[in-house]
Amino acid sequence: MSQKIGIVGSGLIGRSWAMLFAASEFSVAIYDVIHENVDTALVDIQAQLNNLESKGLLRGKINVKQQFALISKANTLEECLQNAIHVQECVFEDLELKKKVFRELDSIASDDIVLCSSTSCILPSLFQVDLKHRAQAIVGHPVNPPYFIPLVEVIPNKHTDPEIVKRTRALFTTIGQKPVVIKKEINGFVGNRIQFAILSETYRLIEDDVISVEDVDTVMADGFGLRWAFMGPWETAHLNATGMKEYFEKYRKSMSSVCHDFGPVPTFEGKGADIMVKEMHKRIPVEDLPERRKWRDERLIALSQLKKKLDH
Amino acid sequence: MSQKIGIVGSGLIGRSWAMLFAASEFSVAIYDVIHENVDTALVDIQAQLNNLESKGLLRGKINVKQQFALISKANTLEECLQNAIHVQECVFEDLELKKKVFRELDSIASDDIVLCSSTSCILPSLFQVDLKHRAQAIVGHPVNPPYFIPLVEVIPNKHTDPEIVKRTRALFTTIGQKPVVIKKEINGFVGNRIQFAILSETYRLIEDDVISVEDVDTVMADGFGLRWAFMGPWETAHLNATGMKEYFEKYRKSMSSVCHDFGPVPTFEGKGADIMVKEMHKRIPVEDLPERRKWRDERLIALSQLKKKLDH
Numbered sequence: 001m002s003q004k005i006g007i008v009g010s011g012l013i014g015r016s017w018a019m020l021f022a023a024s025e026f027s028v029a030i031y032d033v034i035h036e037n038v039d040t041a042l043v044d045i046q047a048q049l050n051n052l053e054s055k056g057l058l059r060g061k062i063n064v065k066q067q068f069a070l071i072s073k074a075n076t077l078e079e080c081l082q083n084a085i086h087v088q089e090c091v092f093e094d095l096e097l098k099k100k101v102f103r104e105l106d107s108i109a110s111d112d113i114v115l116c117s118s119t120s121c122i123l124p125s126l127f128q129v130d131l132k133h134r135a136q137a138i139v140g141h142p143v144n145p146p147y148f149i150p151l152v153e154v155i156p157n158k159h160t161d162p163e164i165v166k167r168t169r170a171l172f173t174t175i176g177q178k179p180v181v182i183k184k185e186i187n188g189f190v191g192n193r194i195q196f197a198i199l200s201e202t203y204r205l206i207e208d209d210v211i212s213v214e215d216v217d218t219v220m221a222d223g224f225g226l227r228w229a230f231m232g233p234w235e236t237a238h239l240n241a242t243g244m245k246e247y248f249e250k251y252r253k254s255m256s257s258v259c260h261d262f263g264p265v266p267t268f269e270g271k272g273a274d275i276m277v278k279e280m281h282k283r284i285p286v287e288d289l290p291e292r293r294k295w296r297d298e299r300l301i302a303l304s305q306l307k308k309k310l311d312h
Numbered sequence: 313m314s315q316k317i318g319i320v321g322s323g324l325i326g327r328s329w330a331m332l333f334a335a336s337e338f339s340v341a342i343y344d345v346i347h348e349n350v351d352t353a354l355v356d357i358q359a360q361l362n363n364l365e366s367k368g369l370l371r372g373k374i375n376v377k378q379q380f381a382l383i384s385k386a387n388t389l390e391e392c393l394q395n396a397i398h399v400q401e402c403v404f405e406d407l408e409l410k411k412k413v414f415r416e417l418d419s420i421a422s423d424d425i426v427l428c429s430s431t432s433c434i435l436p437s438l439f440q441v442d443l444k445h446r447a448q449a450i451v452g453h454p455v456n457p458p459y460f461i462p463l464v465e466v467i468p469n470k471h472t473d474p475e476i477v478k479r480t481r482a483l484f485t486t487i488g489q490k491p492v493v494i495k496k497e498i499n500g501f502v503g504n505r506i507q508f509a510i511l512s513e514t515y516r517l518i519e520d521d522v523i524s525v526e527d528v529d530t531v532m533a534d535g536f537g538l539r540w541a542f543m544g545p546w547e548t549a550h551l552n553a554t555g556m557k558e559y560f561e562k563y564r565k566s567m568s569s570v571c572h573d574f575g576p577v578p579t580f581e582g583k584g585a586d587i588m589v590k591e592m593h594k595r596i597p598v599e600d601l602p603e604r605r606k607w608r609d610e611r612l613i614a615l616s617q618l619k620k621k622l623d624h
Contacts, residue, residue, distance in 0.1 A: 121566065143535050151535030178534035180527035188570040190514070190523050190531050197509040198545045200571045202502070211502050215492035217544025219502050222490035223455050223463030225540030230611045232529025232537070233510045234592060239605055244592035252580035254433065258500040259512045259578075265571040268564035280546060280556035293551055299542045299622060306618055310611060 002027040002070060006080040006113075008101060009090035010041035013118050016146040017088045018045060022070040023060030024175040029072050031080035038073040045071060052147075057301060059147070059176065078108050086114040086171055088140065093119060098127035106131040114168055116140045121192065123185045124157035135161040138168050140179070141189060145297060148304040150178040153189045204263050207272030213279040229303060314339040314382060318392040318425075320413060321402035322353035325430050328458040329400045330357060334382040335372030336487040341384050343392035350385040357383060364459075369613060371459070371488065390420050398426040398483055400452065405431060410439035418443040426480055428452045433504065435497045436469035447473040450480050452491070453501060457609060460616040462490040465501045516575050519584030525591040541615060 005021045007014045010032040018028045018041075032038045046068050052058045060067060074080035081087055087109075091101055098117060105115050115137040117124065128137035139155040146152075152172045156165050165181060172179040182189050188196060202216045211219075227236050234244070241247035266272060284292050317333045319326045322344040330340045330353075344350045361376045372379060386392035393399055399421075403413055410429060417427050427449040429436065440449035451467040458464075464484045468477050477493060484491040494501050500508060514528045523531075539548050546556070553559035578584060596604050 149535060149538055151531060153531070178530050180523065180530050182523055184520070184522045186517070186522055187573050188566070190517060190528065191535055192566075193513055193517070193570055193574075194510055194531065194536060195545065195548075196567050196570045197513040197574070198506055199549065199567060201505055201509040202545060205498070205502060205505070208496070210496045210498055211492060211494055213546050216502065217547050218490050218492050219463060219465070219506065220540045220544035221542055221547075223461060223503055224506060225537065225542070225544070226461055226612055226615055227608070228532045228537030229541035229615060230533055230537070231608060232532035233507065233514060234525050234588060235529050235533075235596070236507075237511065238592040238596060239601060239608060243596075243598045243601065244589045248580055248585050248589065252585075254500070254504075255508050255511060255580050256577055258505055258508045261499050262505075262509070262577075265568055265574075268560055268567055273560050273564075276546060277556045277560065280550040284547070284550060284555075286555045289551060289555065296539070296543060296551060300538055302618055302622060303538055303541060303615070306614055310614060 004029065004084040006031065006074065006084040006087035007090060008032075008077070008080060008087060008105070009092075009118075010037045011090060011092075012144075013142065013146075014088075014090035015041050015045050015048070016142065016144075017090060017118070018071050019048065019067070020059070020146060020175050020177065022067040023058070023062075025060065025062060025070065026175075027070045027072070029074040029080045029084065031074040031077055035073075035075060042071065042073065055301075057147075057305070077104055081105070081108055081110070081113060084113055086116060086168070089115070089117045093121065095122055095127055098122060099129070102127055102131060102137065106133050106137075109133045109136065112136070114138060114164055114171075116168060118142060121188065123187070124155055124160075125185055128157040128159075134159045136164055138164055140168060140172060141191075142177070143191065145300065146177070148297070148300045150176065151191070152177045152179045153182055153191060154179050155182040155185060155189060157185065200266055201262055203266045203268065203272050203276070206275055207266070213276055214283065230307070316341065316396040318343065318386065318396040318399035319402060320344075320389070320392060320399060320417070321404075321430075322349045323402060323404075325454065325456075325458075326400075326402035327353050327357050327360070328454065328456075329402060329430070330383050331361065331379070332371070332458060332487050332489065334379040335370070335374075337372065337374060337382065338487075339382045339384070341386040341392045341396065343386040343389055347385075347387060354383065354385065367613075369459075369617070389416055393417070393420055393422070393425060396425055398428060398480070401427070401429045405433065407434055407439055410434060411441070414439055414443060414449065418445050421445045421448065424448070426450060426476055426483075428480060430454060433500065435499070436467055436472075437497055440469040440471075446471045448476055450476055452480060452484060453503075454489070455503065457612065458489070460609070460612045462488065463503070464489045464491045465494055465503060466491050467494040467497060467501060469497065512578055513574055515578045515580065515584050515588070518587055519578070525588055526595065542619070 004027045007018050007030045010030050021028050030038050049064045053064045117139045120141050124139045138160050141153040143149040143151045169179045205211050237247045238244045316339045319330050319342045322342050333340050342350050358380050364370045365376045429451045432453050436451045450472050453465040455461040455463045481491045517523050549559045550556045
């Protein structure tokens with residue numbers, strides 16, 4: 001008998017989680033406050049699974065029919081959570097809504113289910129408050145598209161039991177994702193802090209007419225991004241010297257001096273923003289975005305397949 | 313008759329440039345102050361070309377024999393520069409040495425040769441000074457390994473003729489690299505500023521025990537790095553919203569607030585550095601670095617091939 005996962009919210013992220021868990025042979029019950037949305041989600045999930053199989057991209061050891069059979073509709077939140085070991089909340093990014101959903105989950109949760117939110121930016125202690133089961137509550141933030149980008153940021157709230165952190169990390173590892181633990185709540189978690197550090201510094205450089213928007217993107221996509229598809233920044237540094245010790249000895253002064261040179265935090269409006277908006281909307285007009293996202297996803301899929309091949 | 317490129321310095325970077333130019337049917341003359349070093353370099357270049365061919369990775373439309381025949385030894389700097397359209401300086405990263413080499417180049421340069429340095433970190437106006445031909449001098453900084461990472465940072469000095477900037481950018485494009493122009497001299501150019509922005513922020517997070525070194529590397533290599541192998545940070549943002557305009561409207565406040573939260577520039581010594589050194593040297597001991605670099609290069613090669621395939 002499969003272990004059961006509850007999914008609350010049947011949008012894009014909820015569907016992705018359902019597919020990831022079913023591929024690893026968990027049974028999945030999806031609940032949505034608008035019940036009919038789950039029917040739509042199930043139709044879409046079946047289509048997505050068939051499409052993945054036809055391209056040889058289906059995850060897991062069981063076939064589409066078996067995977068799809070593991071996913072069902074829950075008509076009530078109680079039904080969704082009953083006998084589940086973990087519930088993954090995937091509702092809109094709205095603090096009040098998250099608070100409400102967590103109060104509801106709290107009122108029916110057993111003492112050993114994990115109550116996990118998919119939030120990309122709301123600190124868990126802001127909505128996992130005044131709960132009987134707050135020690136079982138946590139965040140597991142996926143990156144889009146989770147089927148091909150394995151990172152999950154796991155963030156405990158101030159009261160989360162360390163055992164729940166371990167269980168959550170282990171569960172995500174079991175389904176083939178790559179969880180990391182953000183040990184203290186922090187704005188932007190870690191992924192967005194890295195993104196914003198880059199956006200902020202390059203924003204200043206573009207605004208100061210040091211480099212064009214397009215050239216910044218080239219520095220990444222034809223330069224450093226190639227390494228970072230395989231190795232993080234610290235391994236990159238370690239390999240670029242005779243190890244980390246020598247790296248610091250050689251570069252600590254220039255690292256520090258360059259960082260002191262960064263200038264004030266931008267407001268991200270005014271001259272710089274105008275340049276960015278103008279250039280990006282010219283390069284890829286809004287009406288071409290869906291096509292370009294398809295272009296991106298094809299590449300993410302191909303890279304994910306390449307990495308699997310190289311690692312075996 | 314092929315156009316001629318001079319290479320000054322026969323180390324790893326000089327050899328890479330020689331192969332890139334020869335693959336695009338330029339004739340290449342390599343000069344080294346220690347003349348015998350060029351003989352060693354030529355033997356190595358032939359071995360590298362044969363190895364690339366055997367793996368189906370050779371660039372260009374002509375074969376190894378034809379490419380190798382285009383590369384020769386120059387016995388004097390005069391011979392290296394004679395009739396060349398561009399000379400690529402690849403000596404050690406030492407300011408006084410670069411000054412000396414540029415004075416020598418200046419004394420024999422014609423009025424239309426480009427005098428280009430491969431420096432990764434020295435601002436061009438620091439060593440391209442007091443030169444008769446300073447308007448023809450510039451920097452073209454490659455990324456290792458240039459055969460598989462196409463980025464070249466082009467940095468004019470304060471007096472570089474805009475036509476020379478254009479010519480240099482066009483030349484690097486001709487040989488299949490991806491040049492970007494850093495319009496104003498700035499410490500770290502752009503690539504290292506991006507690297508250091510990430511290292512600096514994640515250093516603070518690791519030192520503050522928010523996340524482990526290994527998990528930071530996972531955030532990149534199993535998360536954001538996958539996107540950045542294909543798209544720069546600005547295109548990523550543009551695609552993550554309904555265009556850049558909406559991205560700023562939605563996220564400008566949280567971007568700014570997260571960046572204000574970054575904390576002081578680290579000195580990169582003390583507690584944080586100790587953690588990093590300990591963890592990295594445990595994860596990949598110094599004696600295993602050559603093997604891990606091989607692992608990295610295999611992946612960079614495979615990704616480079618994948619991107620070529622996807623773009624055709």
